[in-house]
Amino acid sequence: MLYTLATVLPLTVCLFWTVLLLLDHPGRDKARKVFTGFGALSTVLYTCHLVYFSGQGSWPFECLYSLCTLSVYPLYNYYVRCLIHKRNRTDRFAPWLIPGSIICIWGLITGATGGNMVPVQEVTMLCIPVITLVSSINAAVGLRRFRKGALNYYADTKGKTLDPIFTMIVLLLVMAVSSSTAALVGRESFLGSDMLILPSSLCSVLLYLIFYVGYKTEIPTEAILMPETDEQPEPESPIAADQQKQLMERIESQMQQEQLFRTKGLLISDVAEAVGSNRTYVSNCINQLSGVTFSDYINRKRVEYVLELMDGSGKLSLTEMADRAGFSDRSAFYRSFKKATGLSPSDFLQKKGI
Numbered sequence: 001m002l003y004t005l006a007t008v009l010p011l012t013v014c015l016f017w018t019v020l021l022l023l024d025h026p027g028r029d030k031a032r033k034v035f036t037g038f039g040a041l042s043t044v045l046y047t048c049h050l051v052y053f054s055g056q057g058s059w060p061f062e063c064l065y066s067l068c069t070l071s072v073y074p075l076y077n078y079y080v081r082c083l084i085h086k087r088n089r090t091d092r093f094a095p096w097l098i099p100g101s102i103i104c105i106w107g108l109i110t111g112a113t114g115g116n117m118v119p120v121q122e123v124t125m126l127c128i129p130v131i132t133l134v135s136s137i138n139a140a141v142g143l144r145r146f147r148k149g150a151l152n153y154y155a156d157t158k159g160k161t162l163d164p165i166f167t168m169i170v171l172l173l174v175m176a177v178s179s180s181t182a183a184l185v186g187r188e189s190f191l192g193s194d195m196l197i198l199p200s201s202l203c204s205v206l207l208y209l210i211f212y213v214g215y216k217t218e219i220p221t222e223a224i225l226m227p228e229t230d231e232q233p234e235p236e237s238p239i240a241a242d243q244q245k246q247l248m249e250r251i252e253s254q255m256q257q258e259q260l261f262r263t264k265g266l267l268i269s270d271v272a273e274a275v276g277s278n279r280t281y282v283s284n285c286i287n288q289l290s291g292v293t294f295s296d297y298i299n300r301k302r303v304e305y306v307l308e309l310m311d312g313s314g315k316l317s318l319t320e321m322a323d324r325a326g327f328s329d330r331s332a333f334y335r336s337f338k339k340a341t342g343l344s345p346s347d348f349l350q351k352k353g354i
Helices: 002-023 030-053 059-069 072-084 094-112 117-151 163-185 194-216 239-257 268-275 279-290 292-313 318-325 328-343 344-353
Strands: none
Touching: 002 194, 030 072, 030 194, 030 318, 059 072, 059 094, 059 117, 072 094, 072 163, 072 292, 072 344, 094 117, 094 292, 117 163, 117 292, 163 194, 239 268, 239 279, 239 292, 268 279, 292 328, 292 344, 318 344, 328 344
């Protein structure tokens, strides 16, 4: 009974989430379509596992296993790329399919001619860690650039930096390591053994988390455009240090006199329009002269405003202060306040005796 559960558990998880994704209208955006494809490919992969551990394995399933296992991680990488770019050509994903396709074709020819499938399996096992690592690094680099762009575009970044996807990449790497370890031990050593429940349970939990986060992840309502791929960059030429200083003075003027930082949902483009510049110049100016991202710069101004309210009025609640300062929610306020002062708002008030 335990062995049977171990053989079907990962497949059940993949099938459940794939059906759920299909029912959730994947056509609404390309990233969701690709993620649904990831679910379908994972379902086929673990169907091959089920067939093998049920003792019904054959060379066609081994070939299909090689194709799926060498394509599933690159497909997740492609899903990440679709999340962080408004346009992402399919031909950028196609080369990732070459290793799995070559090995699959080699296996089909070998199996059809009655050859030894062991070399095919060994090459597959050697390719898995390489492809997994390279595709994961590629996805992580893209996410890092996206996060940097988010911090320099939005003042309020909650739900816009795709941080949970970083965690999912780590989980995919853990799953790849565990799968490779089991492969080194030898899949045949788990045949008919209840010990299969250990790697199967770990894999199933990781798969569930990966699908759950992907299902809950939404593309930010105003996607951050990557100049390299999504739009023509704004006309840009280096500006002199004195011009940059003047631009920073105009930005500071907007913050102090107009209190622009109190605008909820403030974007870098809003500041650029207010000072008569473009967002590239404004972003670079804030980064270089203040030493922080646009998001940190604005939230620091908001915290300073809250501190003024604390000194000037004891009648306002923390929630009212945060709202007046322009914070979009309580968690963003608490996080920014502690980052700026080293204390939570309540601890700060207690220390001041307010």
